Amino acid sequence: MPELPEVEALSRDLAARLDGRAITAVHLAAFSALKTFDPPLSAVEDTFVEGVARHGKFLDITAGGLHLVLHLARAGWIRWRDDVPALPPRPGGKSPLAVRIVLDEDESGSQAGLDITEAGTKKSLALYVVRSPQDVPGVARLGPDPLDDAFTVEVLQKILTEAGRSQIKGVLRHQGTIAGIGNAYSDELLHAARMSPFKPANSLDSDEVEVLYAAIRDVLSAAVARAEGVAMSELKGEKKSNLAVHGKTGKPCPVCGDVVREVSFADSSLQYCATCQTDGKPLADRRTSKFLK
Incomplete structure (x- = not known):
């Protein structure tokens, strides 16, 4: 399971990769992964990424004033793709792919993206689209961050x-x-x-x-x-x-x-x-x- 150091590293890596990029589409391949319905997942499409943060083991991608909050659970991971397939993934298949985030084209004309995957049969990965990270119950319940200055x-x-x-x-x-x-x-x-x-x-x-x-x-x-x-x-x-x-x-x-x-x-x-x-x-x-x- 990714813990604080790995999620922090992912957060910093994604912050650099997504800086100035726009999200053009979000494809849901595993319906069980999405835990919210308002705002809809489509609300972050055609918006610019404004930042990436970490809350405990949660990743938080801010785009268009909304927050895509992700918990990778035990077997989840994020994979960068320099060029995503033209066709969206088929929902409900046996692939470990849970969510694909498609970005705008870069200077070379390639359309990069993020594949959020989960191995195994026990599906616990969770994705939330919220107006504030505190709208995610798991984030709202978090104790102090052990690397924060306030943790004395x-x-x-x-x-x-x-x-x-x-x-x-x-x-x-x-x-x-x-x-x-x-x-x-x-x-x-x-x-x-x-x-x-x-x-x-x-x-x-x-x-x-x-x-x-x-x-x-x-x-x-x-x-x-x-x-x-x-x-x-x-x-x-x-x-x-x-x-x-x-x-x-x-x-x-x-x-x-x-x-x-x-x-x-x-x-x-x-x-x-x-x-x-x-x-x-x-x-x-x-x-x-x-x-x-």
């Missing part, structure tokens, strides 16, 4: 205190608490902070809160910096190649050399290093926060 140690301390005994991994992933951190980067920053993913949120002392805060800022900032200028088609590979523990089950921890372990759940998993994060004790691979005996 004090803000993090308040979040952790209010979360009570909730496991810190879940607190970090909850978009209404902190925006943009998902499964992968919560593993990464907890590894950097040397903390168990099952540690109760309100159990951190002031020094631990400082350490966690630094890990959040450092891990995410470094990921954003690495993704700067990376082509859309290469962002996923760039992310995977630079992860320390997430998706690295069975491989050596890059810090201590211990094997990276996994805890599996019904629809996801987490990875961690027992030596770095849990005093050498493996976590139970089931839905509890207890250690294996």
